[in-house]
Amino acid sequence: MNYEQAVSYIHGKAGKGVKRGLENMRALLERLGNPQESVRCLHVAGTNGKGSVCAFLDAALRQAGYRVGLYTSPYLMRYNERMRIDGAQIPDETLAALTTEVAAHVRALEGEGVYPTVFEIGTAIALSWMARENVDAAVIEVGLGGLLDPTNVVRPSVCAIARIGLDHTKTLGHTLEEIAAVKGGIIKPGVPVALQAQGENVAAVIRGICAEKCAPLLDCAAHRPQGVELHARGARFWAGFPGLAAQAYEIALPGAHQVDNAVTALAALSLLPEGLRVPPEAAKAGLKAARWPGRLEWCGNVLLDGAHNPQGIAALRQYAEAFLGGRRVVLLTGAMADKDVSTMAREAAALGEAVVCVQPEAAVRALPAEALRDLYRTYTEKPVYAAQDTAAGLKRARELAGEAGVVLVCGSLYLAGEVRSMLGF
16 A cells, blocks of 8 residues: 555545454454563543643653554644654655555455454554554553543553543543543553543542552642733743652643643652652653644734533633633534534534634535534624635634734534645644
């Protein structure tokens, strides 16, 4: 396969695999020589913020001089973004070669009645690449849930659990406690866990799993950051943990929630074993250097954010109230049909003086723009429009906002990626 064929093959497997717990993943990795067994991992779960926690961890480990792999999802603009080493995306030719190899094993498994899913295939490619490149550590983001997620075949050096909220309820459960139990499925016997500050019911579930598995727990609720100063482009705060001396930190990811994500990453760093230690100066430099595109990212007068569930929209609204006051805000939004679009629309409707709805072009699960427009009109009396495509929607939103206004993009990371590409970032 060449690169284009490889990406087409991967995307072509969407919806065609048959999920069977972790059996498919283990069978595929065994055929590849079990690469996960030679990679030291930091495993990160959560509903919101887990990607940002991964970005902070990756940057801090690299500042400490380690060769670091990073596996995240989804991507904003190119599939290669999902797997990186030392910040560089997997090269096209490497992705093509590995996909060709993995595809041969997939065909063999399919002949035996085993049908790996698209995410299992991607995970196998990433782990194989990182093992062959002899990374010192790999930061691995859970795709969906935790317990039965394909990434849960790794035995990590540390686990981190970011904020848990209501999302993917049809798959993970209808209460925070049920979802926490699934997310906590990444916890392994004896492996330390860093837990972002949560509500007591969620924390109790994680504490119970840790006790059952004799996994040391570091709860960030007992180590709140001090002296937090938020600004439109980032934040400053003071934090410390046993094993990582207290000091002042600065981050370039905006929003109060990113302070919580940074603190969670620091907690995880403080739990790393000998051989993966990160000194305080590297932790400080790493957090300052970390970037995570599409999350409260300014591109001129366009503010991109992938917020797509109630928790994410709440964080976005908090930021808007703090830093966008006095400016005309126009919402440019799209959504996936399998999300809780109604709740998202109800919360997001108040963010803009007008709303422009589009159907993200890169996602097969995207809700038609007209359907999203009709939904928004039930929650606001402000003008709501449907555009024929993302380019037309961006043009209309910028006209409505004016030169002094802000176009606020939210509802889907796919949409954030499309707009980001159109703006040349």
